[in-house]
Amino acid sequence: MEFKTTAHIISHSHWDREWYMPFEKHRYYLVKLMDTLIDLFEKGEDFQSFHLDGQMIILEDYFQIRPDKKELIKKLVQEKKLHIGPWYVLQDAFLTSSEANVRNMLYGLQAAKEYGVVSKVGYFPDTFGIYGQAPQLLQQANIKTAAFGRGVKPTGFNNMVSDAKTFESPYSELKWKSPDGSAVLGVLFANWYSNGNEVPVDRESAKKYWETKLADAKKYSSTPNLLFMNGCDHQPIQVDIGEAIKVAEELFPDITFVHSNFDDYMEVLQESLPEQLQTITGELRNQRTDGWSTLVNTASARIYLKQMNQKCQTLLEKVAEPLSVFSYFLGHEYPRDYLRYAWKTLMENHPHDSICGCSVDEVHREMVTRFEKVQQTASTIIEEKANEVVSHISTKQSVVDEDMIPVVVFNTSGNTRDVVIEKEVELEKVYFSDMPFSEIPDFLGSKDLPDINLVDKSGKVHVCKTKDLGTRFGYELPGDGFRRPYYARIIKLTFLAQSLPGYGYKTFYIKPAKETKLNEQPSINQCARELENEFVHLFVHENGSYTLTDKQTGKVFKNLGIYENSGDIGNEYMFRRPNGEVPLTTKDLKAEIRVVEDHSLRSVIELVHEWEIPKEADEQFQREKELIVWHKDRLSGRSSESVTIRLTTHIQLDQKAKGPSVKVTIENQAKDHRLRVLFPTNLSTNEHYADSIFEVAKRPNIPEREWDNPSFDHHQQAFVSVTDGKHGMTIANKGLHEYEILEEQQTIAVTILRSTSELGDWGLFSTPEAQCIGTYQAEWMVIPHKGTVVESEVFKEAYDFQVPVIAVQTDVHEGLLPTEKTFFSWEGKSLAISSIKLAEERDDVIARWFNTSEKETMVIAQPMQGTNSYKSTIVENVKEPFENTPIQEKVKPFEIISLGWQVKE
Incomplete structure (x- = not known):
């Protein structure tokens, strides 16, 4: 069948919510754009449609200023003039969690439902690379097509496409497949999402314009249906596009010009596709490029933002939601509205130019406030829901x-855990109503603290450590009365909570030691530089590096934890080491070493490095920035002047821990540099594993032959892992998203701080706060293991490293629940549990897993009070009902599976 060449012109404006200007300044121009758009449609002029950038938050932002326009906007959407959805925001794909990517779709589709029509295209116009499981998520949301601007063909400076000899696909149109086999039709903006921008009306100019544009589009199109995106970043509407199309039709009568939209374009495109399209599987990370414009180093720009985001995501999806489900099982209200508010506030920080840290300083200051709002909301939900559950527990046992003082420990990670707990406990409190408040501190402080025993429900005594924290002010907010201020005598209690049930709790009791306390077990600290438990042995060297022995296998990993420092003459988007620079390290720098905590439950060694490094980049750097020299071509080096940065590292080994956890405090006074921590594995392998979105991705250690950038940095979520098949090392983290595998000794290099001075991209935007001058922290865990991170299921340890355990002090009271309980039990080899929550639009429980393995497995789940169970999509549509309980369902390799069930009244 012959198809006539058709030019599909889609009017749009890619709306970065905040970027080179802060949010409110961008919104000012957004309101102007929307007002102009409404005026165009109302006048009935020859303006057919407008694509609203795939993100629903644009409408929320607009209605805060123009609330009276909502019904008119609904009418335009239903008339298919204004095209909205499917996302809530255009978020960065790699720097937001798996669940955040799901919630972005859920809240986007939920918001679009009110308008009656949603654009069914997976829209990723400017996403800085896309995770490999995106086609599976889109298919589960019944979205069959995707459009994206990056990740496949080489897009270079100023978004110009370069002609390499090999492409992953010869066409803009391709089949994009997830590891599980799910596939969608992918359309690459090969000539960018502005290739149809500012179409001339003048005939002479229009002729030249279209001769060039048509040739450019045909170069990459596999069909006669050519896509032209009429707009760009914050582009005002081309109000005369109708007239411009008429001129084009007169000039090129053999071509049909259509003022189009994505739904219509994708429909006719699929009718004209060739029989065979190239299939691209998995991640779109610009692998087949020169590596200079991947924007991967946004993973290390303003790391403090990534750390706050990781904390917020974890509190919501791994603590607040599970506790809210437990409480709901017991008859309490599920705080759906508050959780949605917290998620949507968090997602305001998820657009790519926001969470990537590649905006002006004002943007990122506002982000910190949003993160704090989310933390406050999540923490309040966690406290209330935990207390609601505790109120149902019978803490009055025969041995009590x-x-x-009962302490209930909640584990909401979904996996059974052994965790050393630190809990501040109020031993005694006196209310202001009971005594003049000025006398209370001295009254409490004069009392001798009793020796403390910790027992479980059977009366078994557990080892615990206590520390006197003195007297502290506090208050209660009764549900039926006025606030009640008090002072309390506080101790810090440290103990091992062993075999904590997944999605459950266990109760412990503090009591005065009337008899002899439990004998202290041997210390974990063998000497001032040596830590050991049943799993690992660690020895600290004079330079602060450490040798780690896996006692399960006998494998020894030497010289871990050396710090590396490099100059950075790049920008917020891309790291650029000065030409010829040899990185500095702490290999030959002596550390101050001392023990700061030492007992059978936990031992901590402190290392202090006072490290002189160059103060900043040299004088040439400022001139290169002013001339907007592309980072690849910069020639500046580092200053000859030095400053001292102070690194205070705490290496902690807990009883039952599979490896040491490490926290470093960085007192940074230097500019224009990058700081990494190095883990030489000496494992022979050409590939490694990294936690990504619903996937433990396997990546090559060495880039493709087109790669020219000396750095080969990658994104990670919770961990990166190297293995030779027999032995492995996994580095878990909290909000440290950038790593590289160095060829020398197969070293894992994790970025813990990057200081840069400009936004970069299309102009000169100074970002002094991106230098991160001041005090910052980074946390990670080193886990040696057998085999791969998947086969050993060490991925569970790495995920759990991010999830806090919640301990609640309560009183002795009656209740219907036992002192130890699991609310939801499940099992499944190689499965990682992602979430448990209530559905957005009904009171069903939804639990979600993904298969980390290339082998089929089985999930077996036993819902509490469950009935009418079923398999669900990620957008919570019912797919297949189950007849039996417990639920038993096969899980395909790399499949994302969601199970739902109703809760009995």
Whole structure:
């Protein structure tokens, strides 16, 4: 069948919510754009449609200023003039969690439902690379097509496409497949999403314009249906596009010009596709490029933002939501509206130019406030829901005296855990109503602290450590009365909570030690530089590096934890080491070493490095920035002047821990540099594993032959792992998203700080706060293991490293629940549990897993109070009902599976 060449012109404006200007300044121009758009449609002029950038938050932002326009906007959407959805925001794909990517789709589709029509295209116009499981998520949301601007063909400076000898696909149109086999039709903006921008009306100019544009589009198109995106970043509407199309039709009568939209374009495109399209599987990370414009180093720009985001995501999806489900099982209200508010506030920080840290300083200051709002909301939900559950627990057991203090420990990670807990406990409190408040601190402080025992429900005594924290002010907010201020005598209690049930709790009791306390077990700290438990042995060297022995296998990893420092003459988007620079390291720098905590439950060694490094880049750097020299071509080096940065590292080994956890405090006074921590594995392998979105991705250690950038940095979520098949090392982290595998000794290099001075991209935008001068922290865990991170299931340890355990002090009271309980039990080899929550639009419980393995497995789940169970999509549509309980369902390799069930009244 012959198809006539058709030019599909889609009017749009890619709306970065905040970027080179802060949000409110961008919104000012957004309101102007929307007002102009409404005026065009109302006048009935020859303006057919407008694509609203795939993100629903644009409408929310507009209605805050123009609330009276909502019904008119609904009418335009239903008339298919204004095209909206499917996302809530255009978020960065790699720097937001798996669940955040799902919620972005859920809240986007939910918001679009009110308008009656949603654009069914997976729209990723400017996303800085896309995770490999995106086609599976789109298919589960019944979206069959995707459009994206990056990740496949080489897009270079100023978004110009370069002609390499080999492409992953010869066409803009391709089949994009997830590891599980799910596939969608992918359309690359090969000539960018502005290739139909500012179409001339003048005939002479229009002729030249279209001769060039048509040739450019045909170069990459596999069909006669050519796509032209009429707009760009914050582009005002071309109000005369109708007239411009008429001129084009007169000039090129053999070509049909259509003022189009994505739904219509994708429909006719699929009718004209060739029989065979190139299939691209998995991640779109610009692998087949020169590597200079991947924007991967946004993963390390303003790391403090990534750390706050990781904390917020974890609190919501791994703590607040599970506790809210537990509480709902017991008859309490599920705080759906508050959780949605918290998620949507968090997602305001998820657009690519926001969470990537590649905006002006004002943008990122506002982000910190949003993160704090989310933390406050999540923490309040966690406290209330935990207390609601505790109120149902019968803490009055036969071995319990009235003077005992129960502490309920919640594990919401979904996996059974052994965790050393630190809990601040109020031993005694005196209310202001009971005594003049000025006398209370001295009254409490004059009392001798009793020796403390910790027991479980059977009366078994557990090892615990206590520390006197003195007297502290506090208050209660009763549900039926006025606030009640008090002072309390506080201790810090440290103990091992062993075999904590997944999605459950266990109760412990504090009691005065009337008899001899439990004998202290041997210390974990063997000497001032040596830590050991049943799993690992660690020895700290004079330079602060450490040798780690896996006692399960006997494998020894030497010289871990050396710090590396490089100059950075790049920008917020891309790291650029000065030409010929040899990185500095702490290999020959002596560390101050001392023990700061030492007992059988936990030992901590402190290392202090006072490190002189160059103060900043040299004087030439400022001139290169002013001339907007592309980072690849910069020639500046580092200053000859030095400053001292102070690194205070705490290496902690807990009883039952599979490896040491490490926290470093960085007192940074230097500019224009990058700081990494190095883990030489000496494992022979050409590939490694990294946690990504619903996937433990396997990546090559060495780039493709087109790669020219000396750095080969990558994104990670919770961990990166190297293995030779027999032995492995996994580095878990909290909000450290950038790593590289160095060829020398197969070293894992994790970025813990990057200081840069400009936004970069299309102009000169100074970002002094991106230098991160001041005090910052980074946390990670080193886990040696057998085999791969998947086969050993060490991925569970790495995920759990990010999830806090919640301990609640309560009183002795009656209740219907036992002192130890699991609310939801499940099992499944190689499965990682992602979430448990209530559905957005009904009171069903939804639990979600993904298969980390290339082998089929089985999930077996036993819902509490469950009935009418079923398999669900990620957007919570019912797919297949189950007849039996417990639920038993096969899970395909790399499949994302969601199970739902109703809760019995």
